[in-house]
Amino acid sequence: MTEKLTKSLLYLDGVSVSFDGFKAINELSLTVEHGEMRAIIGPNGAGKTTMMDIITGKTRPDSGTVLFEGDIDLTRHDESAIALLGIGRKFQKPTVFESHTVEDNLELALKRDHGIFATLFTDTSSEQKERIDEILETIRLGHRRSELAADLSHGQKQWLEIGMLLAQDPKLLLVDEPVAGMTDAETIETAKLLREIAGEKAVIVVEHDMTFIRDLDVKVTVLAEGSVLAEGSLDHVSADERVIESYLGR
């Protein structure tokens, strides 16, 4: 095993990718530490979702380095391998298994052997069932555990999806617009939920909702045209001239 190149959990350096000549990500560099929560903002087309696609193996960068835990080159793995390495991803549009119950959704996401043989023949242990109970409590869905996921409200589906990420027991969570379409009360509750999760796990949140970002109260990275424009506290980046010009001012 080679010596670790960085102590950061996630390390992106000089990453570029273009689609049909359009540079979606341009020399992007970013690091996220263990247990850190980071908010990422930026105008539409800034490359936020593409960045998540690169980290989770959906898109291969044209150039640049993407390292996880210092020595794992994420560009060499595909989605399911990266998920097993410990990176969970919540999509922009809540995506849960609608024809399964809330409980089954979590059971399927639990970190364990996902091979054909194991899934055909092994049962869920009592420890794993306890873990499901714990997560149900965290995501405030204990009372709806045996209902179909299709019957949940939009906000509850978002939480269930976050719960599925927790069941995966990842080291890093990528959360794409978690409060889109949520009521104010749900938004506040979601900020609380994410703060509970951070610390133990690193969390990257992409969001447009400024009040929500303020509630999170974490370091903010501003992306524009595929690269980092500014980094720091929300007040710090809000004061940055270039940020105002490219995003906030418009």
Added chain:
Amino acid sequence: MITGFLFRALDKKAIWVALALLAVAVLVPLSNAMLPINHPLHVPTHIMALFGKYLCYAMLALALDLVWGYCGILSLGHGAFFALGGYAMGMYLMRQIGTRGVYGHPILPDFMVFLNWKELPWFWFGFDMFWFAMLMVLFVPGLLAFVFGWFAFRSRVNGVYLSIITQAMTYALLLAFFRNEMGFGGNNGLTDFKDILGYSVQAQETRAALFAATAIGLAIAFVLCSGIVNSRYGKVLVSVRDAESRTRFIGYRVEHIKLFAFVVSAMIAGIAGALYVPQVGIINPGEFAPANSIEVVIWTAVGGRGTLIGPIIGAVAVNFGKSYFTAAFPEFWLFALGALFVATTLFLPKGIVGLFNEGWTRLRSGREADRAEETLQPGTEAAE
């Protein structure tokens, strides 16, 4: 582990379906053999043969439903796996003819003598042995499904594109099997069978035994599928159907999940084909026709996809209708089939089984409401 699998397989409803199929396997041949012809419960041989054929179709529909209903892979080429299983059985039956063929050649089937072939092609070796032929019934469709699925699922070919290439696959096989040089009897296929395991395929007892074998085979396939869909793997199948990328992002190898189901399904289809051929007495390239595979989709849709009993009911019901229609109003059958498919899609998205389930739930909730009222009334009286 295996017991856990079986335990899940034989849950509440499944055990009744399996038992019903086993009862059919025993009672129909018994009634055919034992009861006098004018007895009201006597099953005539031609009816038994007809239903034996339907049960083979039911097994094929069950196989399709495992991949379509549960995993969302709409295969329009499942007839190919059925036909390949049928050809493997047909080759065994051809080798059993021996010197009783028209040309009386001890080894070569008639069509090879006719084509002036001097020796048996290599791929016909071993088919004189029943166990080998049965192995090929599983292996050939399984291998084709594996190779096809390996490339298709790994390249993430989905939805309508996958359906089109499955259709192309069966069409390509149709054209290939039509060629005399392929060595499978060309246009005429394989026919004029004499014996299976030493018993005449025409004999009433053999027909009864084949019927029983088909019903038992269907019961076993049903229990196997039930075990699969009730396991965690089965839940993952449904997850792939409903949200493929979500499944991938929680760490499942979607291509492996699909491939396994596809191969198992192809093998079940192959067995169905192998049971079909001795009962109808012929296998020819027509079985590869794309239209056949599409019909299987209709049976499954009509019966109720995403349930295991649905395809069985659908296959038997639609084919019973087909037998009736093609005799009574031959020119209307295709219109009736088309109308049936359109009507099912529009009004019965969950098929016949969905209709029953809905009615049943409504009936039960109605009864429960009545009961709740009954129990409530004495309580309110007491309160007063």
